[in-house]
Amino acid sequence: MPEGHSVHRIARQFARHFVGHEVAASSPQGRFAAGAARIDRRTMIDSRAVGKQMFLEFDTGDFLRVHLGMYGAWDFAGEVALDATAASANGRMGQTNQRGTVVGAFEDSLSSIGAPRRTRLRMAEQESLRDDGAAVPDVFPPDPIGQVRVRLLTETVVADLRGPTACDVLEPLEVAAVIAKLGPDPLVDDLDEGEARFVATVRRKPTPIGLLLMDQSVVSGIGNVYRAELLFRARLNPHTPGRNLTDEQARGLWRDWVHLLRVGVDTGQMMTIEDLDPEAYARALASRDDRHWVYHRTGEPCRVCGTPIVMEIAAGRKLYWCPKDQA
Known part of the structure; x- marks a missing residue:
């Protein structure tokens, strides 16, 4: 999607x-x-x-x-x-x-x-x-x-x-x-107001953060790829209840989404690995396999710790994460 x-x-x-x-x-x-x-x-x-x-x-x-x-x-x-x-x-x-x-x-x-x-x-x-x-x-x-x-x-x-x-x-x-039912979108809403809405919503929910990020009434625009990558970049276990996140963790997720969405619009790619040298950046643009931390990498070694990436079904969608770095 x-x-x-x-x-x-x-x-x-x-x-x-x-x-x-x-x-x-x-x-x-x-x-x-x-x-x-x-x-x-x-x-x-x-x-x-x-x-x-x-x-x-x-x-x-x-x-x-x-x-x-x-x-x-x-x-x-x-x-x-x-x-x-x-x-x-x-x-x-x-x-x-x-x-x-x-x-x-x-x-x-x-x-x-x-x-x-x-x-x-x-x-x-x-x-x-x-x-x-x-x-x-x-x-x-x-x-x-x-x-x-x-x-x-x-x-x-x-x-x-x-x-x-x-x-x-x-x-x-x-x-x-229709729009009133949607969560904040960083390219539409005031960023400070959007952040406040997102944090307040997440921190009162018992729902796992891995499901909350896919809920368009919580935050707009995030799908399966960005969900997996945002959680890995934050080193968050996708099963953590939203209300168990700290203010800092919730704000960090919103601000990283602001950043990644802008990168995606500017490049046309869901580019989630950064600080690459020119050769590695060219490879990442050319291939999804070189572009993401965990998405679509079931059984492959984590790029940080080497632990095999896990895939499970959460609410009917594939969820990818590292069981060590996101423990």
Whole structure:
């Protein structure tokens, strides 16, 4: 499932290419025809993410809300301006199966946008140039491929949505109600207020911290990868009840999430091992195996103590941790 950094990157692609433009909305699949009709030929005026949910606002006051869930993805095509972390990867980017080395990965990808060029870009948990650098057909817009729930189209760019968990058109009060149920997001909320909310919530809960970090009402945007890595970086046992954490431990988790989320948005990668030399950093960008402390490393030696990493099922999701360093 896409974690917070991916959804923020998608929202900013919409800000670059759709906000300020009249948008033709349709539902090639047919399942969202009524919703598409409400926003068809309206001007998009805002695009924002809160945790794992995205809200596209139109001049009617309506919002298109999208939660990608496990299988959802956006495909962009047309004159897409790729940022430094996407344009230079020469292929697939994201959580798995990246090819190539990212150039300029330390650049702020939100301001280092290249000139628009005709291309295709998939954005979900992983980002990829669909044509892998090959020429893109001159026909625009391209025909929908597969079960496209929503197609959003301007004169130069098209975005196709497939397989979302949630896709609906909401009024402002309905959007406010959805957001009110979400925990703080470091890229949306005031950092001090967000920290205070997070700490207060965690420290009154008997629930294990490994489950609290995945609860979107406690904190927005954290998924399986960031959960495992945050806990290892803090050397916290995932089974520790939230109320047993000290103030310092809870604040440390929030502040590390602030940091890692920014890194994820800037690089397009869930980069959780730091202070690497240039060669090791290039390897980490190119391979998940060199990017994380414990995630997806069942049975492999801990990078700190050598103890085999443990994987267990917690609330239906895989939890990775070191039984010695996080004892």
